[in-house]
Amino acid sequence: MKSIIVYSSxxxxxxxxxxxxxxxxxxxxxxxxxxxxKDDSFxxxxxxxxxxxxxxxEKIHKLDxxxxxxxxxxxxxxxxxxxxxxxxxxSGVQNLxxxxxxxxxxxxxxxxxxxxxxxxxxxxxxxxMLMKTFAAMxxxxxxxxxxxxxxxxxxxxxxxxTDKKYLEPILEYxx
Numbered sequence: 001m002k003s004i005i006v007y008s009s010x011x012x013x014x015x016x017x018x019x020x021x022x023x024x025x026x027x028x029x030x031x032x033x034x035x036x037x038k039d040d041s042f043x044x045x046x047x048x049x050x051x052x053x054x055x056x057x058e059k060i061h062k063l064d065x066x067x068x069x070x071x072x073x074x075x076x077x078x079x080x081x082x083x084x085x086x087x088x089x090x091s092g093v094q095n096l097x098x099x100x101x102x103x104x105x106x107x108x109x110x111x112x113x114x115x116x117x118x119x120x121x122x123x124x125x126x127x128x129m130l131m132k133t134f135a136a137m138x139x140x141x142x143x144x145x146x147x148x149x150x151x152x153x154x155x156x157x158x159x160x161x162t163d164k165k166y167l168e169p170i171l172e173y174x175x
Contacts, residue, residue, distance in 0.1 A: 003027035003048035006035040008062040013083045013116030018052045032062045048077040055084035078109035083116030085154050112170050115161035
């Protein structure tokens with residue numbers, strides 16, 4: 001079975017998961033920037049196509065690269081995974097995954113979440129400002145929910161939550 005993982009990574013967490021996954025299943029690895037330069041026919045020889053992207057403002061970065069082609073790939077094994085600073089238990093994660101694919105796309109593709117982290121030293125200025133504003137808003141909010149308390153802790157500083165165990169549901173799906 002020939003597999004490829006196309007990914008977008010801003011600070012390295014999605015790249016790390018992509019590399020781990022590629023090693024586990026023997027897949028080729030390509031950035032979305034490289035993939036965008038390929039003719040769609042390039043992907044015809046792959047049995048499995050996986051897209052990995054990072055989450056910003058409750059959306060998966062560059063997911064449209066994958067979803068705009070997904071109809072052509074209905075006969076393949078398809079998956080999407082995303083990484084973010086949210087803990088795996090954060091209630092917003094399931095909402096994000098549910099919105100990532102249309103009902104039709106969910107018939108032949110599945111979305112997954114892998115906790116990544118934050119590396120403020122590698123973020124663009126705009127991303128840093130967005131996250132710092134979000135952190136301040138959470139910190140100053142009264143009557144925080146458990147989710148908001150956990151999120152405030154995670155976005156206050158750089159952190160790394162990556163763990164190969166978060167790939168297990170993807171690997172199980174790919175079998």
